[in-house]
Amino acid sequence: MLNERYGQTFTVSHKEGYFVISLEGTDKSVRIGPLIPSFYDMSRDLSCGMWESEKEGYPWAKSLTKMPTPGMGVVNYPLVQRENETFTVDYDLLGFAFWMMCRVEEIDTKELDAFDRFSHLSSHAFKHNYLERPLVDEWFELLRLVINDCWRGVPLKQPEFKMEVSHDVDRPRRIGPHKWSFLAVLKSVRTIAVDLLVRRDPSVLTRRIFVLNPTEIETTDPYNTFDWIMTQSESKGLVSTFYFLSGMTNFSKDSGYSIEHRAIRRLIRRIKKRGHRVGLHPSFNSFRQPDQIKKETARLLSVLHDEGLEAESIGARMHYLRWEQPLTMELLESSGLKHDASMTYAEKPGFRCGTCFDYIAYNPVSHKMLGLRIKPLIAMEASIIDYHKISKQQAEIAQKELLLLKGACRSVGGTFSLLWHNSELIREEHREIYKAVLVG
Numbered sequence: 001m002l003n004e005r006y007g008q009t010f011t012v013s014h015k016e017g018y019f020v021i022s023l024e025g026t027d028k029s030v031r032i033g034p035l036i037p038s039f040y041d042m043s044r045d046l047s048c049g050m051w052e053s054e055k056e057g058y059p060w061a062k063s064l065t066k067m068p069t070p071g072m073g074v075v076n077y078p079l080v081q082r083e084n085e086t087f088t089v090d091y092d093l094l095g096f097a098f099w100m101m102c103r104v105e106e107i108d109t110k111e112l113d114a115f116d117r118f119s120h121l122s123s124h125a126f127k128h129n130y131l132e133r134p135l136v137d138e139w140f141e142l143l144r145l146v147i148n149d150c151w152r153g154v155p156l157k158q159p160e161f162k163m164e165v166s167h168d169v170d171r172p173r174r175i176g177p178h179k180w181s182f183l184a185v186l187k188s189v190r191t192i193a194v195d196l197l198v199r200r201d202p203s204v205l206t207r208r209i210f211v212l213n214p215t216e217i218e219t220t221d222p223y224n225t226f227d228w229i230m231t232q233s234e235s236k237g238l239v240s241t242f243y244f245l246s247g248m249t250n251f252s253k254d255s256g257y258s259i260e261h262r263a264i265r266r267l268i269r270r271i272k273k274r275g276h277r278v279g280l281h282p283s284f285n286s287f288r289q290p291d292q293i294k295k296e297t298a299r300l301l302s303v304l305h306d307e308g309l310e311a312e313s314i315g316a317r318m319h320y321l322r323w324e325q326p327l328t329m330e331l332l333e334s335s336g337l338k339h340d341a342s343m344t345y346a347e348k349p350g351f352r353c354g355t356c357f358d359y360i361a362y363n364p365v366s367h368k369m370l371g372l373r374i375k376p377l378i379a380m381e382a383s384i385i386d387y388h389k390i391s392k393q394q395a396e397i398a399q400k401e402l403l404l405l406k407g408a409c410r411s412v413g414g415t416f417s418l419l420w421h422n423s424e425l426i427r428e429e430h431r432e433i434y435k436a437v438l439v440g
Protein backbone atom coordinates (compact mmCIF):
# COMPACT_ATOMS: atom_id res chain seq x y z
CA MET A 1 0.00 0.00 0.00
CA LEU A 2 2.87 2.38 0.83
CA ASN A 3 4.43 1.66 -2.53
CA GLU A 4 1.16 2.29 -4.39
CA ARG A 5 0.70 5.52 -2.57
CA TYR A 6 4.22 6.93 -2.68
CA GLY A 7 5.53 5.31 -5.86
CA GLN A 8 8.74 4.04 -4.22
CA THR A 9 9.67 0.50 -3.25
CA PHE A 10 9.85 0.72 0.51
CA THR A 11 10.39 -2.30 2.71
CA VAL A 12 8.37 -2.62 5.90
CA SER A 13 9.70 -4.85 8.67
CA HIS A 14 8.70 -5.46 12.23
CA LYS A 15 11.23 -4.83 14.97
CA GLU A 16 10.91 -4.47 18.77
CA GLY A 17 7.22 -3.63 18.58
CA TYR A 18 7.60 -1.07 15.78
CA PHE A 19 7.12 -1.04 12.02
CA VAL A 20 10.35 -0.03 10.34
CA ILE A 21 10.19 1.50 6.86
CA SER A 22 13.43 1.35 4.91
CA LEU A 23 14.58 2.00 1.36
CA GLU A 24 17.12 -0.17 -0.37
CA GLY A 25 20.54 1.38 -0.77
CA THR A 26 20.18 3.73 2.23
CA ASP A 27 20.81 3.38 5.99
CA LYS A 28 17.91 5.60 6.91
CA SER A 29 14.61 4.46 8.33
CA VAL A 30 11.26 5.63 9.67
CA ARG A 31 9.89 3.79 12.69
CA ILE A 32 6.18 3.76 13.40
CA GLY A 33 4.74 2.62 16.68
CA PRO A 34 4.69 1.13 19.16
CA LEU A 35 2.03 -1.16 17.67
CA ILE A 36 -1.40 -0.77 19.25
CA PRO A 37 -2.73 -4.29 20.04
CA SER A 38 -6.41 -3.27 19.75
CA PHE A 39 -5.98 -2.78 15.99
CA TYR A 40 -4.96 -6.40 15.53
CA ASP A 41 -7.10 -8.27 18.07
CA MET A 42 -10.41 -7.28 16.44
CA SER A 43 -11.32 -4.72 19.09
CA ARG A 44 -14.14 -2.30 18.62
CA ASP A 45 -13.90 -0.07 21.64
CA LEU A 46 -10.88 2.06 20.96
CA SER A 47 -9.86 5.17 22.82
CA CYS A 48 -9.27 8.33 20.80
CA GLY A 49 -7.01 11.29 21.48
CA MET A 50 -6.16 14.34 19.39
CA TRP A 51 -2.85 15.35 17.90
CA GLU A 52 -2.53 19.12 17.66
CA SER A 53 -0.15 20.22 14.97
CA GLU A 54 0.68 23.55 16.63
CA LYS A 55 2.12 21.70 19.63
CA GLU A 56 4.42 19.66 17.43
CA GLY A 57 7.14 22.23 16.78
CA TYR A 58 8.09 20.72 13.43
CA PRO A 59 8.00 23.36 10.66
CA TRP A 60 5.92 21.23 8.28
CA ALA A 61 3.42 20.36 10.98
CA LYS A 62 1.82 23.76 10.42
CA SER A 63 0.43 22.56 7.12
CA LEU A 64 -1.65 19.94 8.91
CA THR A 65 -4.70 20.34 11.07
CA LYS A 66 -5.62 18.68 14.35
CA MET A 67 -5.92 14.96 13.81
CA PRO A 68 -7.74 12.38 15.94
CA THR A 69 -5.62 9.41 17.05
CA PRO A 70 -7.95 6.39 17.16
CA GLY A 71 -6.55 3.68 19.41
CA MET A 72 -4.34 6.15 21.31
CA GLY A 73 -6.02 8.14 24.06
CA VAL A 74 -3.06 10.34 25.04
CA VAL A 75 -0.64 11.92 22.60
CA ASN A 76 3.00 12.44 23.60
CA TYR A 77 4.70 15.44 22.05
CA PRO A 78 6.58 15.62 19.86
CA LEU A 79 4.90 12.86 17.91
CA VAL A 80 7.73 12.82 15.38
CA GLN A 81 11.30 12.55 16.62
CA ARG A 82 14.60 12.30 14.86
CA GLU A 83 17.72 10.53 16.05
CA ASN A 84 20.56 10.57 13.53
CA GLU A 85 19.21 8.81 10.44
CA THR A 86 16.11 7.40 12.12
CA PHE A 87 12.78 9.13 12.40
CA THR A 88 10.14 7.84 14.79
CA VAL A 89 6.40 8.52 14.52
CA ASP A 90 4.87 7.79 17.90
CA TYR A 91 1.48 6.64 16.55
CA ASP A 92 0.63 3.32 14.94
CA LEU A 93 -0.91 4.90 11.85
CA LEU A 94 -0.35 1.73 9.81
CA GLY A 95 -2.34 -0.24 12.39
CA PHE A 96 -5.09 2.35 12.19
CA ALA A 97 -5.13 2.10 8.37
CA PHE A 98 -5.40 -1.71 8.62
CA TRP A 99 -8.20 -1.55 11.21
CA MET A 100 -10.17 1.07 9.30
CA MET A 101 -9.69 -0.16 5.73
CA CYS A 102 -10.38 -3.81 6.61
CA ARG A 103 -13.52 -2.69 8.48
CA VAL A 104 -12.47 -4.67 11.53
CA GLU A 105 -15.13 -3.13 13.77
CA GLU A 106 -17.86 -4.60 11.53
CA ILE A 107 -16.79 -8.20 11.90
CA ASP A 108 -19.27 -10.31 13.91
CA THR A 109 -21.09 -7.22 15.11
CA LYS A 110 -24.65 -7.51 16.37
CA GLU A 111 -25.28 -3.81 15.98
CA LEU A 112 -27.20 -3.83 12.72
CA ASP A 113 -29.98 -1.68 11.32
CA ALA A 114 -33.34 -2.83 9.96
CA PHE A 115 -31.66 -4.01 6.74
CA ASP A 116 -28.92 -5.91 8.63
CA ARG A 117 -26.36 -3.25 7.86
CA PHE A 118 -23.66 -1.87 10.11
CA SER A 119 -24.84 1.65 10.86
CA HIS A 120 -22.71 4.78 11.00
CA LEU A 121 -24.15 5.30 14.49
CA SER A 122 -22.14 2.28 15.68
CA SER A 123 -18.92 3.34 13.98
CA HIS A 124 -15.91 4.65 15.85
CA ALA A 125 -15.51 7.37 13.22
CA PHE A 126 -18.99 8.76 13.81
CA LYS A 127 -18.74 8.53 17.60
CA HIS A 128 -15.40 10.35 17.56
CA ASN A 129 -16.37 12.87 14.94
CA TYR A 130 -14.04 11.96 12.08
CA LEU A 131 -16.43 10.25 9.65
CA GLU A 132 -16.39 13.27 7.37
CA ARG A 133 -12.61 13.31 7.12
CA PRO A 134 -10.36 10.95 5.14
CA LEU A 135 -8.41 10.42 8.33
CA VAL A 136 -6.32 7.48 7.10
CA ASP A 137 -5.23 9.61 4.13
CA GLU A 138 -4.44 12.53 6.40
CA TRP A 139 -2.13 10.32 8.46
CA PHE A 140 -0.51 9.12 5.25
CA GLU A 141 0.07 12.76 4.35
CA LEU A 142 1.88 13.24 7.65
CA LEU A 143 3.94 10.16 6.90
CA ARG A 144 4.73 11.57 3.45
CA LEU A 145 6.21 14.68 5.09
CA VAL A 146 8.32 12.53 7.42
CA ILE A 147 9.52 10.36 4.52
CA ASN A 148 10.36 13.51 2.55
CA ASP A 149 12.44 14.72 5.49
CA CYS A 150 14.14 11.38 5.95
CA TRP A 151 14.99 10.67 2.30
CA ARG A 152 15.53 14.13 0.90
CA GLY A 153 15.79 14.13 -2.86
CA VAL A 154 13.91 10.84 -3.27
CA PRO A 155 10.83 11.76 -5.32
CA LEU A 156 7.46 10.53 -4.13
CA LYS A 157 4.41 10.10 -6.31
CA GLN A 158 2.01 13.04 -6.01
CA PRO A 159 -1.59 11.90 -5.85
CA GLU A 160 -4.02 13.57 -8.24
CA PHE A 161 -7.55 14.41 -7.25
CA LYS A 162 -10.33 13.02 -9.40
CA MET A 163 -14.06 12.52 -9.34
CA GLU A 164 -16.06 9.41 -10.18
CA VAL A 165 -19.80 9.24 -10.72
CA SER A 166 -21.94 6.16 -10.70
CA HIS A 167 -25.60 5.29 -10.88
CA ASP A 168 -27.41 2.27 -9.47
CA VAL A 169 -30.09 1.26 -11.93
CA ASP A 170 -32.72 0.16 -9.41
CA ARG A 171 -35.51 1.42 -11.62
CA PRO A 172 -34.65 1.95 -15.27
CA ARG A 173 -38.18 3.15 -15.97
CA ARG A 174 -41.11 4.07 -13.83
CA ILE A 175 -43.29 2.07 -16.13
CA GLY A 176 -42.72 -1.68 -16.14
CA PRO A 177 -42.54 -4.50 -16.51
CA HIS A 178 -39.44 -5.50 -18.39
CA LYS A 179 -40.22 -9.14 -18.45
CA TRP A 180 -43.51 -10.96 -18.48
CA SER A 181 -43.02 -12.84 -15.28
CA PHE A 182 -45.90 -13.04 -12.85
CA LEU A 183 -43.97 -11.09 -10.19
CA ALA A 184 -43.01 -8.35 -12.61
CA VAL A 185 -46.61 -7.94 -13.75
CA LEU A 186 -47.71 -7.75 -10.13
CA LYS A 187 -45.14 -5.00 -9.52
CA SER A 188 -46.41 -3.08 -12.48
CA VAL A 189 -50.01 -3.37 -11.34
CA ARG A 190 -48.98 -2.03 -7.97
CA THR A 191 -47.23 0.97 -9.56
CA ILE A 192 -50.30 1.72 -11.67
CA ALA A 193 -52.51 1.53 -8.58
CA VAL A 194 -50.25 3.94 -6.71
CA ASP A 195 -50.29 6.38 -9.61
CA LEU A 196 -54.04 6.31 -9.89
CA LEU A 197 -55.11 6.12 -6.28
CA VAL A 198 -52.37 7.92 -4.40
CA ARG A 199 -50.91 10.30 -6.96
CA ARG A 200 -54.30 10.72 -8.68
CA ASP A 201 -52.60 11.06 -12.03
CA PRO A 202 -54.69 9.37 -14.77
CA SER A 203 -52.30 10.53 -17.51
CA VAL A 204 -49.97 7.69 -16.55
CA LEU A 205 -52.48 5.26 -18.02
CA THR A 206 -51.51 6.20 -21.55
CA ARG A 207 -47.91 5.58 -20.69
CA ARG A 208 -48.80 2.27 -19.08
CA ILE A 209 -50.11 1.05 -22.40
CA PHE A 210 -46.54 1.14 -23.58
CA VAL A 211 -45.65 -1.79 -21.38
CA LEU A 212 -47.42 -4.07 -23.84
CA ASN A 213 -44.63 -3.68 -26.33
CA PRO A 214 -41.54 -2.19 -24.81
CA THR A 215 -38.49 -2.25 -27.01
CA GLU A 216 -37.00 0.95 -25.72
CA ILE A 217 -37.45 2.91 -22.52
CA GLU A 218 -39.61 5.76 -23.65
CA THR A 219 -38.05 9.19 -23.63
CA THR A 220 -40.90 10.69 -21.61
CA ASP A 221 -40.43 8.24 -18.77
CA PRO A 222 -39.26 10.31 -15.78
CA TYR A 223 -36.63 7.74 -14.77
CA ASN A 224 -35.09 7.71 -18.20
CA THR A 225 -32.35 10.19 -17.35
CA PHE A 226 -29.54 8.09 -18.82
CA ASP A 227 -28.72 10.32 -21.76
CA TRP A 228 -28.88 13.43 -19.61
CA ILE A 229 -26.47 11.82 -17.11
CA MET A 230 -24.05 10.76 -19.83
CA THR A 231 -24.12 14.20 -21.42
CA GLN A 232 -23.32 15.80 -18.07
CA SER A 233 -20.41 13.42 -17.50
CA GLU A 234 -19.05 13.88 -21.00
CA SER A 235 -19.11 17.65 -20.69
CA LYS A 236 -16.93 17.35 -17.57
CA GLY A 237 -14.59 14.70 -18.94
CA LEU A 238 -16.03 12.04 -16.61
CA VAL A 239 -17.00 8.44 -17.26
CA SER A 240 -20.21 7.24 -15.60
CA THR A 241 -20.62 3.71 -14.27
CA PHE A 242 -24.11 2.21 -14.30
CA TYR A 243 -24.66 -0.74 -11.96
CA PHE A 244 -27.46 -3.05 -13.19
CA LEU A 245 -29.51 -5.55 -11.20
CA SER A 246 -29.56 -8.97 -12.82
CA GLY A 247 -31.24 -11.05 -10.15
CA MET A 248 -34.17 -10.96 -7.78
CA THR A 249 -33.89 -12.28 -4.24
CA ASN A 250 -36.55 -10.09 -2.65
CA PHE A 251 -39.80 -9.18 -4.36
CA SER A 252 -40.36 -5.78 -2.83
CA LYS A 253 -36.74 -4.62 -2.63
CA ASP A 254 -35.41 -5.76 -6.00
CA SER A 255 -36.76 -4.18 -9.15
CA GLY A 256 -38.00 -7.04 -11.24
CA TYR A 257 -36.61 -5.88 -14.55
CA SER A 258 -34.83 -8.42 -16.62
CA ILE A 259 -31.26 -7.76 -17.67
CA GLU A 260 -31.99 -9.77 -20.83
CA HIS A 261 -34.90 -7.58 -21.85
CA ARG A 262 -34.39 -5.89 -25.22
CA ALA A 263 -35.02 -2.40 -23.81
CA ILE A 264 -32.32 -2.98 -21.19
CA ARG A 265 -29.96 -4.47 -23.77
CA ARG A 266 -30.44 -1.41 -25.93
CA LEU A 267 -29.72 0.82 -22.96
CA ILE A 268 -26.53 -1.10 -22.12
CA ARG A 269 -25.39 -0.88 -25.74
CA ARG A 270 -25.96 2.87 -25.73
CA ILE A 271 -24.05 3.31 -22.49
CA LYS A 272 -21.05 1.35 -23.77
CA LYS A 273 -21.16 3.00 -27.18
CA ARG A 274 -20.87 6.39 -25.53
CA GLY A 275 -17.78 5.20 -23.65
CA HIS A 276 -19.34 4.72 -20.21
CA ARG A 277 -19.17 1.65 -18.00
CA VAL A 278 -21.51 -1.04 -16.82
CA GLY A 279 -21.28 -2.94 -13.55
CA LEU A 280 -23.30 -5.36 -11.44
CA HIS A 281 -25.74 -4.36 -8.71
CA PRO A 282 -26.09 -7.61 -6.73
CA SER A 283 -29.64 -8.14 -5.49
CA PHE A 284 -31.03 -7.49 -2.03
CA ASN A 285 -30.28 -10.83 -0.34
CA SER A 286 -27.19 -11.76 -2.30
CA PHE A 287 -24.73 -10.23 0.17
CA ARG A 288 -24.60 -13.37 2.28
CA GLN A 289 -25.88 -16.04 -0.15
CA PRO A 290 -23.21 -18.34 -1.54
CA ASP A 291 -23.34 -18.53 -5.35
CA GLN A 292 -26.05 -15.90 -5.84
CA ILE A 293 -23.61 -13.13 -6.85
CA LYS A 294 -21.89 -15.64 -9.12
CA LYS A 295 -25.18 -16.36 -10.91
CA GLU A 296 -26.00 -12.69 -11.26
CA THR A 297 -22.52 -11.92 -12.60
CA ALA A 298 -22.89 -14.70 -15.16
CA ARG A 299 -26.20 -13.26 -16.36
CA LEU A 300 -24.77 -9.80 -16.84
CA LEU A 301 -21.67 -11.15 -18.57
CA SER A 302 -23.72 -13.28 -20.90
CA VAL A 303 -25.74 -10.23 -22.00
CA LEU A 304 -22.51 -8.32 -22.64
CA HIS A 305 -21.09 -11.24 -24.63
CA ASP A 306 -24.31 -11.62 -26.64
CA GLU A 307 -24.19 -7.97 -27.52
CA GLY A 308 -20.52 -8.21 -28.48
CA LEU A 309 -19.53 -5.78 -25.76
CA GLU A 310 -16.35 -5.75 -23.74
CA ALA A 311 -16.91 -7.65 -20.47
CA GLU A 312 -13.59 -7.38 -18.69
CA SER A 313 -13.06 -5.67 -15.36
CA ILE A 314 -16.64 -5.67 -14.19
CA GLY A 315 -17.15 -4.30 -10.69
CA ALA A 316 -20.10 -4.19 -8.34
CA ARG A 317 -22.05 -2.17 -5.84
CA MET A 318 -24.37 -3.98 -3.45
CA HIS A 319 -28.07 -3.08 -3.65
CA TYR A 320 -29.08 -1.19 -0.48
CA LEU A 321 -25.33 -1.23 0.35
CA ARG A 322 -25.91 -4.48 2.24
CA TRP A 323 -22.62 -5.94 3.40
CA GLU A 324 -21.32 -8.54 5.79
CA GLN A 325 -17.64 -8.22 6.52
CA PRO A 326 -15.63 -10.14 5.33
CA LEU A 327 -18.11 -12.59 3.71
CA THR A 328 -19.48 -10.24 1.04
CA MET A 329 -16.08 -9.31 -0.35
CA GLU A 330 -15.16 -12.99 -0.55
CA LEU A 331 -18.37 -13.64 -2.53
CA LEU A 332 -17.61 -10.76 -4.88
CA GLU A 333 -14.07 -11.95 -5.45
CA SER A 334 -15.08 -15.54 -6.09
CA SER A 335 -17.60 -14.28 -8.67
CA GLY A 336 -14.71 -12.79 -10.64
CA LEU A 337 -15.66 -9.19 -9.96
CA LYS A 338 -12.78 -6.75 -10.00
CA HIS A 339 -13.92 -4.01 -7.70
CA ASP A 340 -16.56 -3.10 -5.17
CA ALA A 341 -17.95 0.39 -4.71
CA SER A 342 -20.34 -0.12 -1.77
CA MET A 343 -18.30 1.29 1.08
CA THR A 344 -20.24 4.19 2.49
CA TYR A 345 -23.03 4.34 5.05
CA ALA A 346 -26.59 4.40 3.75
CA GLU A 347 -27.75 7.04 6.21
CA LYS A 348 -24.68 9.24 6.32
CA PRO A 349 -22.04 10.14 3.74
CA GLY A 350 -18.35 10.20 4.56
CA PHE A 351 -15.31 8.02 4.83
CA ARG A 352 -16.42 4.61 6.08
CA CYS A 353 -12.94 3.20 5.36
CA GLY A 354 -11.12 6.40 6.35
CA THR A 355 -9.82 6.79 2.82
CA CYS A 356 -10.82 8.05 -0.62
CA PHE A 357 -8.15 6.03 -2.44
CA ASP A 358 -9.00 2.65 -3.90
CA TYR A 359 -7.05 -0.29 -2.50
CA ILE A 360 -6.63 -4.05 -2.58
CA ALA A 361 -9.18 -5.85 -0.40
CA TYR A 362 -7.70 -7.84 2.45
CA ASN A 363 -9.55 -10.39 4.56
CA PRO A 364 -8.49 -9.68 8.15
CA VAL A 365 -9.91 -13.00 9.38
CA SER A 366 -8.15 -15.35 6.95
CA HIS A 367 -5.26 -12.90 6.45
CA LYS A 368 -5.60 -13.22 2.73
CA MET A 369 -5.14 -10.61 0.04
CA LEU A 370 -8.03 -10.68 -2.44
CA GLY A 371 -8.16 -10.08 -6.17
CA LEU A 372 -10.70 -7.34 -5.59
CA ARG A 373 -10.20 -3.61 -5.18
CA ILE A 374 -12.25 -1.56 -2.79
CA LYS A 375 -13.31 1.76 -4.29
CA PRO A 376 -14.72 3.67 -1.34
CA LEU A 377 -17.96 5.49 -2.04
CA ILE A 378 -18.02 8.90 -0.40
CA ALA A 379 -21.58 10.04 -0.92
CA MET A 380 -24.91 8.77 -2.13
CA GLU A 381 -27.59 11.33 -2.92
CA ALA A 382 -30.17 9.46 -0.84
CA SER A 383 -28.22 10.00 2.37
CA ILE A 384 -28.21 13.77 1.88
CA ILE A 385 -31.38 14.66 0.02
CA ASP A 386 -34.95 14.27 1.13
CA TYR A 387 -36.75 13.34 -2.09
CA HIS A 388 -40.17 14.39 -1.01
CA LYS A 389 -39.66 17.90 0.20
CA ILE A 390 -36.87 20.08 -0.98
CA SER A 391 -36.78 23.79 -0.30
CA LYS A 392 -34.23 26.24 -1.64
CA GLN A 393 -32.55 26.25 1.74
CA GLN A 394 -32.38 22.44 1.91
CA ALA A 395 -30.95 22.34 -1.60
CA GLU A 396 -28.22 24.76 -0.57
CA ILE A 397 -27.38 22.70 2.52
CA ALA A 398 -27.20 19.48 0.48
CA GLN A 399 -25.01 21.08 -2.15
CA LYS A 400 -22.70 22.55 0.48
CA GLU A 401 -22.36 19.20 2.22
CA LEU A 402 -21.46 17.43 -1.00
CA LEU A 403 -18.94 20.11 -1.93
CA LEU A 404 -17.34 19.89 1.52
CA LEU A 405 -16.84 16.15 1.04
CA LYS A 406 -15.45 16.75 -2.42
CA GLY A 407 -13.06 19.34 -0.95
CA ALA A 408 -11.92 16.86 1.71
CA CYS A 409 -11.03 14.37 -1.06
CA ARG A 410 -9.27 17.07 -3.03
CA SER A 411 -7.17 18.08 -0.02
CA VAL A 412 -5.50 14.66 0.05
CA GLY A 413 -5.45 14.12 -3.73
CA GLY A 414 -7.96 11.26 -3.54
CA THR A 415 -11.12 10.37 -5.45
CA PHE A 416 -14.53 11.85 -4.74
CA SER A 417 -16.89 9.02 -5.61
CA LEU A 418 -20.53 10.04 -5.90
CA LEU A 419 -23.57 7.81 -6.39
CA TRP A 420 -26.67 9.38 -7.88
CA HIS A 421 -29.55 7.13 -8.93
CA ASN A 422 -30.92 7.67 -12.45
CA SER A 423 -34.39 7.66 -10.91
CA GLU A 424 -33.59 10.61 -8.64
CA LEU A 425 -32.80 13.22 -11.25
CA ILE A 426 -36.36 14.12 -12.11
CA ARG A 427 -36.73 17.37 -10.24
CA GLU A 428 -34.96 20.42 -11.53
CA GLU A 429 -33.66 21.17 -8.01
CA HIS A 430 -31.88 17.82 -7.90
CA ARG A 431 -30.40 18.29 -11.35
CA GLU A 432 -29.08 21.69 -10.31
CA ILE A 433 -27.36 20.25 -7.24
CA TYR A 434 -25.92 17.41 -9.32
CA LYS A 435 -24.51 19.79 -11.91
CA ALA A 436 -23.07 22.11 -9.27
CA VAL A 437 -21.30 19.19 -7.56
CA LEU A 438 -19.77 18.01 -10.83
CA VAL A 439 -18.31 21.47 -11.41
CA GLY A 440 -17.40 22.47 -7.84
Ligand SMILES: [Zn+2]
Nearest residue numbers: 168170319320
Ligand atom coordinates in the same frame (compact mmCIF):
# COMPACT_ATOMS: atom_id res chain seq x y z
ZN1 LIG B 1 -29.87 -0.32 -5.41
